Structure formats: structure tokens, C-alpha cells
Amino acid sequence: MTKKPNIIYFVADQMRCDALAHMGNPASITPNLDAVLEEGVSFRNAYCQNPVCVPSRCSFLTGLYPHTTGHRTIHYLQNMGEPNFLRTMKNNGYEVIWIGRNDVVPGNYSKEDYCDAYYDGVHKEDRKAVTKTKSFNHGFKLDGDADTSVPGYYSHYIGKLSEEQAHQGGMSGSDWGCVDAALDYIERKSKEEGAKPFFLYVTLAFPHPPYGCEDPWYSSIDRTKLPPRRPSVLSLKGKPSMLTGIAEKQDLDAWGEANMNELRATYLAMVSRFDYQFGLVRDKLKECQLYDDTSIFVFSDHGDYTCDYSIAEKVQNCFDDPVVNVPLIVKPAAQFPCRPRVTNALAELVDLSETVCDMTGVKTEYVQFGKSLLDVLAGSETHKDAVFSEGGRIHGETWAMEKGHGKASLYWPRLSTQESEGPEHTKAVMIRMGNLKYIYRLYEEDELYDLEKDPQELDNRINDSAYGEAVLKMKSRMLDFMVETGDLVPDRKDIR
Structure with missing residues (x-):
């Protein structure tokens, strides 16, 4: 093998695939990510393994599925000693630099086993040995004494941020701090003689709600170019009770179409800001002559409904494309063959670590x-x-x-629905094969969508006999999947 490539994961939080301009969104402005197609590949059909942060990150940072190690909620992170790909890379000669969000390792664990340095985006110094850090806040007031009876309160919408709001020490400000830390590291690394290869894990906090962005990005989105959104789930038949429960409580239809379009435009502005921040890192790699030796992976942990089905935010057990079809763009180091393009190949975030292993020999x-x-x-x-x-x-x-949120919390519509012992929050598994997506639900009606005929997933065809044979094939494939990936044998032999 030739020289080991450097690896960069540049990760968004809650970015949907169709928010990118090269994926056909006419209102999106993502020139830096679009330009990667001159040298890399963008996956139109990449899927996360869980539609919320912690289970998804515990999956893509291991190469394991959420059910393999039991990660299904944001409140339970990795156990001590669980597989973790950052630690694997560190133990195999890579300098691992972790910048930004956690959502993987419990806050009372130090990160010394997982990385050589950790920068949280708020503090300038290395924080890998710090076991308790201040949680990120959003950087602006959200709840408190707000009137929860006002239509649109649960939309998570903020709108235009001032420069001060955008750069203070909350989530938005931490993103700028994370980018600065990444640029500083690349600059320092380029001056080292005989330096070890690096694994730079940069994980930003946005475009996660609340939906807010500063200029020039906020004002750059042409509201007249927004694509049609998916209609309210309350007008559809055959959709899961979790979605209808959230839609009833968020009541965004009462907020109005014009307001929902402002939210959608602000979200695209946040995506455009992420694109700009990625461009800064890419340009620094080129300036420091590290670009050709570096494989770059740009992706998101999961997506966002962004008013599709008249719902904001995300949900733990629903698998519509807005929340599970994520961006995945790979620019390999120059030593690897690449045919630049948008590919329709089906892919998963669980594939990332094996790809890096293939590139590095780890x-x-x-x-x-x-x-x-x-x-x-x-x-x-x-x-x-x-x-x-x-x-x-x-x-x-x-x-x-995940109890504990009253009506003053923006998350109350989702979390209060999760507390129901009806079918709302119960287990489900999605499989996509070709253009068909089947969702097995443990306690309520299954779902089946023909994405070629129904790309907005409006018509649940589970009871259509024309698809009966295809459903049986997908159920059989899902059984193989669950049996194959259901657990891991411990990598030790204990004394009895």
C-alpha cells in the first residue's frame, strides 16, 4: 500500500439529502458541496440507521446497527469498552482529532481513549481529559414564559440571527469555533515533519433546529423557488400514529403556509452556511498541500421533516426520506480510483468505517x-x-x-407522544430494496411505498395485492438482516 491517506469526517446534524442543490433543490445554494462532484461521488440513496442523533452516531462510529448494541434513544450513549471507530483509528497509528458534538460517549467519560485531542468549539484548549463540560445551549432564548397557545410555537422557528447571536457560545457559535479549530489544526499539521496520518472528525451542530441563520445566508434563499412540501399527515391514510400525534400537537397548519415556507427557507440558509464552512476547510487543505492526500466524507447523522407532512424536527421510529435519506459525499485521496458523479447505488452510513478500513489498511x-x-x-x-x-x-x-419535557419545551409534541403506551413510539424496521420501501411495525399497520410512483411517500400500498410477492421478499431479507446482525460475540475468552 502507498502512503496512508488522511481521513476527514465533516458531519452535519439533521441535514436531509434533498437540501443540496445538486440533488435538485432549486432553492438550495451549496456551491462547495456541488463542486466535490468534480473529484468525488455523491450518493443519492444513502440512508442513516436511525433517524435521531445518538443511535445514528453510535452506528456510524462503529459499523454496527443500532439493535446490535441496543442503542435506540438519545439518553443512553455507549457503554465503556464498546467498539468505537475513533479509538480503533487511534490505536492503529492515526492522530485522531475530535472537534464538535459528542452524542456518543457519556459526559462523565474522558475522551482520552478515543482521540489525541478534543475541541468543543467553545473553548480554545484541548478538552479530551475533561469529563464534564457545559452542555451546548442554542445561543438564544427559546422557551421560558412563551405562550404555548400561539399557533406555530412548536415550529422551532427563530428566523434571522444577528451576528452576535450567530457567534455566541451556543450551538451556532460552537460551529464557527469548530471550524476555526479545524483550520488551526490543518495549518499546524502541515508544518510537522514526518507527521502521522490524521483522522479529523469535525461534527457540527447545524442545521439542527431551532431554525435560525444570520446573513448573508439568511437573505440569500429565494423563497419563490422552494419545492412543494409534502401535505399534512392528517390528510393522509395509512401513516403511523407517531406522525399524526406530533402533527396534531405542533399544529403547524394553523401557523400557515407562508410561515412554513419561511422556516423551510431558513433551514436551507443553515445548509448553505454549512456548505460555506466546508469550503473553508477544503480550501485550507489545498493551501496546506494536504488535499490530494486526504479522503473526505461529508454526511449527516439524519435528516429533518422541515414542515413536510406539516411536521418540524424529527422522530425516532419513522422512516420517510426527509429523515433517513441523508447526504453522503466522498472525495477520496488521489491514490484511489474515482469516477466523479451522483450515484444511485444504495448505501448506508454503517458503510463508512469499512470504507476507511479499506483505504487505510486498518x-x-x-x-x-x-x-x-x-x-x-x-x-x-x-x-x-x-x-x-x-x-x-x-x-x-x-x-x-425520554420523559421530563412540559408544554413549555419545543420538544413537547414529540416527547409527550413518545410517552404514550399506544403504538406511537413502538418498534419498527425499514428496508429499502430497489424503489420499494417496506416498514415493519411491531404494534400497528406496516407501510409500503413505491418510491418511483410515489416519491413523497403519500400512498401506503401495504394492502395492495399487486405488491404481495415483493413484500414477502423484503420480509425474508429483513429476517436475514436481523439474524446476521443481532449481536456480537465478546472479543475475549473469560475464565470460568
Whole structure:
């Protein structure tokens, strides 16, 4: 093998795939991410393995599925000793620099086992040995004494931020601090003689709600170019009770179409800001002559409804494309063959760590379930026959409800619905094969969507006999998947 490549993960929080201009969104402005297509590959059909932060990150930072290690809620992070790809890379000679969000390792763990340095975006110094840090706030007032009876309160909408709001020490400000830390590191690294290869994990906080952005991005989005949104879930049949419960409580239809369009435009402005921040990192790599030696992965942990189905935010056990179809753009180091393009190959975030292993020669100390993307980068349009996402709980798992949010919380519509012991928050597994998406639901009616005929997932065809054979095939494939990936044998032999 030639020189080991540097690796960068540049990660968004809650960015949907169709928010990118090169994915056909006429109102989107993402020139830096679009330009990667001159040298890399963008995956139109990449899927996260869970539609909320912690389970998704515990999956893509291991190469394991959420059910393999039991990660299905944002309140329970990795256990001590669980597989973690950052630690694997550190133990195999890479300098691992972790910048930004956590949502993987509990706050009372130091990060010294996982990385060589950790920068949270708020403090300038390395924080890897700090076991308790101040939680990120949003950087502006959200709840408190607000009138929850006003239509649109639960929209998470803020709108235009001032420069002061955008750069103070909350989530927005931490993103700028994270980018500064990444630029500083690249500059320092370029001056080291005989430096080890690096794994730079930069994980930003936006475009996660609340939906707010400063100029020039806020004013740059042409509201007249916004694509049509998916209609209210309350007007549809066959959609899951979790979605209808949230839609009833958020009541965004009463807020009005004009307001929802402002939210959608602000979200795209946040995406455009993320694009600009990525451009800064890319340009610094080029300036420091590290670009050709670096494989860059740009992706998001999950997506966002952004008023599709008249819902804001996300949900733990629903698998519509706005929340599970995520951006995935890969610019490989120059040593790897690449046919630049947008590919339709099915892919998963669980594939990332195996791809890096294939690029670097690193082998994990555990079995992982991803598949390397190198063949797709080189030109193949065939990768996986099926992709999966999963979430929810069984009845009685009260600790998975994430209780504790009253009506003053913006998250009350979702979290109060999660507390129901009806079918709303219960287990479900999604499989996509070709253009068909099947969702098995443990306690309520399953779903089936023909994405070629119904790309907005409005018409649940689960009871259509014309799809009966396809459903049986997908159920069989899902069973194979669950049996194959259901657990891991410990990598030790204990004394009895």
C-alpha cells in the first residue's frame, strides 16, 4: 500500500439529502458541496440507521446497527469498552482529532481513549481529559414564559440571527469555533515533519433546529423557488400514529403556509452556511498541500421533516426520506480510483468505517457490518441489495420515553407522544430494496411505498395485492438482516 491517506469526517446534524442543490433543490445554494462532484461521488440513496442523533452516531462510529448494541434513544450513549471507530483509528497509528458534538460517549467519560485531542468549539484548549463540560445551549432564548397557545410555537422557528447571536457560545457559535479549530489544526499539521496520518472528525451542530441563520445566508434563499412540501399527515391514510400525534400537537397548519415556507427557507440558509464552512476547510487543505492526500466524507447523522407532512424536527421510529435519506459525499485521496458523479447505488452510513478500513489498511478489533464503498467510487453502480433503518421501543420500556419535557419545551409534541403506551413510539424496521420501501411495525399497520410512483411517500400500498410477492421478499431479507446482525460475540475468552 502507498502512503496512508488522511481521513476527514465533516458531519452535519439533521441535514436531509434533498437540501443540496445538486440533488435538485432549486432553492438550495451549496456551491462547495456541488463542486466535490468534480473529484468525488455523491450518493443519492444513502440512508442513516436511525433517524435521531445518538443511535445514528453510535452506528456510524462503529459499523454496527443500532439493535446490535441496543442503542435506540438519545439518553443512553455507549457503554465503556464498546467498539468505537475513533479509538480503533487511534490505536492503529492515526492522530485522531475530535472537534464538535459528542452524542456518543457519556459526559462523565474522558475522551482520552478515543482521540489525541478534543475541541468543543467553545473553548480554545484541548478538552479530551475533561469529563464534564457545559452542555451546548442554542445561543438564544427559546422557551421560558412563551405562550404555548400561539399557533406555530412548536415550529422551532427563530428566523434571522444577528451576528452576535450567530457567534455566541451556543450551538451556532460552537460551529464557527469548530471550524476555526479545524483550520488551526490543518495549518499546524502541515508544518510537522514526518507527521502521522490524521483522522479529523469535525461534527457540527447545524442545521439542527431551532431554525435560525444570520446573513448573508439568511437573505440569500429565494423563497419563490422552494419545492412543494409534502401535505399534512392528517390528510393522509395509512401513516403511523407517531406522525399524526406530533402533527396534531405542533399544529403547524394553523401557523400557515407562508410561515412554513419561511422556516423551510431558513433551514436551507443553515445548509448553505454549512456548505460555506466546508469550503473553508477544503480550501485550507489545498493551501496546506494536504488535499490530494486526504479522503473526505461529508454526511449527516439524519435528516429533518422541515414542515413536510406539516411536521418540524424529527422522530425516532419513522422512516420517510426527509429523515433517513441523508447526504453522503466522498472525495477520496488521489491514490484511489474515482469516477466523479451522483450515484444511485444504495448505501448506508454503517458503510463508512469499512470504507476507511479499506483505504487505510486498518482492521477493526471487532466484526462490523458495513461494506466498503471503494467499488462505487471507482464507478460501480451496484453496492447493496438492501438498506435498513430502525427505531422505537417495546411496551414497558419507560426509560426509553425520554420523559421530563412540559408544554413549555419545543420538544413537547414529540416527547409527550413518545410517552404514550399506544403504538406511537413502538418498534419498527425499514428496508429499502430497489424503489420499494417496506416498514415493519411491531404494534400497528406496516407501510409500503413505491418510491418511483410515489416519491413523497403519500400512498401506503401495504394492502395492495399487486405488491404481495415483493413484500414477502423484503420480509425474508429483513429476517436475514436481523439474524446476521443481532449481536456480537465478546472479543475475549473469560475464565470460568
